[in-house]
Amino acid sequence: MHAADGYPIYGADDLPGFLTLPDALGSWVATSEGELVGHIALRPSAEPRAIMESAGRFLALPLDALCVVTRLLVAPVARRLGVGVLLLEAAVGRARHLGLVPVLGVDEGSGAVAFYERCGWRRVEPLAVTTPSGQEIVQVVYVAPG
Numbered sequence: 001m002h003a004a005d006g007y008p009i010y011g012a013d014d015l016p017g018f019l020t021l022p023d024a025l026g027s028w029v030a031t032s033e034g035e036l037v038g039h040i041a042l043r044p045s046a047e048p049r050a051i052m053e054s055a056g057r058f059l060a061l062p063l064d065a066l067c068v069v070t071r072l073l074v075a076p077v078a079r080r081l082g083v084g085v086l087l088l089e090a091a092v093g094r095a096r097h098l099g100l101v102p103v104l105g106v107d108e109g110s111g112a113v114a115f116y117e118r119c120g121w122r123r124v125e126p127l128a129v130t131t132p133s134g135q136e137i138v139q140v141v142y143v144a145p146g
């Protein structure tokens with residue numbers, strides 16, 4: 001996926017670390033005929049914090065009223081079959097159960113932008129972000145449909 005999609009931009013050299021989030025509010029996988037084909041997680045906060053702050057300003061909510069959808073990956077062989085929608089519904093359902101509003105940052109120019117817009121997520125603004133390795137990237141802040 002990293003080679004094909006450029007996602008994740010960073011963290012691909014430590015996949016267990018990328019996918020194992022000690023602070024996760026939940027994480028889900030999708031399987032098809034016994035094969036792992038997708039993953040998503042929900043966290044209480046985002047890296048960088050600027051994504052949360054932007055979403056909080058847009059929604060006029062404190063940061064502890066928000067949570068973050070992250071680590072959404074669908075295997076290339078299982079794309080455009082609705083797996084992403086199912087995973088997103090699972091994560092959003094947990095967020096709502098916890099009384100939190102889900103938000104996220106998505107790499108500008110990735111196919112995921114069209115995916116989230118198709119799912120009704122609201123675009124807030126693009127943010128310049130520096131990755132832990134010092135790379136400058138742009139992430140677009142989205143908030144879940146009201």
Ligand SMILES: CC(C)(COP(=O)(O)OP(=O)(O)OC[C@H]1O[C@@H](n2cnc3c(N)ncnc32)[C@H](O)[C@@H]1OP(=O)(O)O)[C@@H](O)C(=O)NCCC(=O)NCCS
Nearest residue numbers: 007072073074079080081082083084085111112114115118
């Ligand atoms: C983005 C991603 C998770 C979508 O997963 P998916 O299972 O293929 O998505 P779905 O089949 O549920 O798509 C639902 C709808 O979203 C839209 N959509 C999904 N991927 C799209 C793409 N690459 N380009 C344009 N629209 C897209 C379509 O409208 C699609 O419905 P349709 O297939 O009936 O036209 C997947 O492409 C992926 O893993 N990408 C690489 C990793 C990534 O960028 N993750 C997000 C990080 S924030």
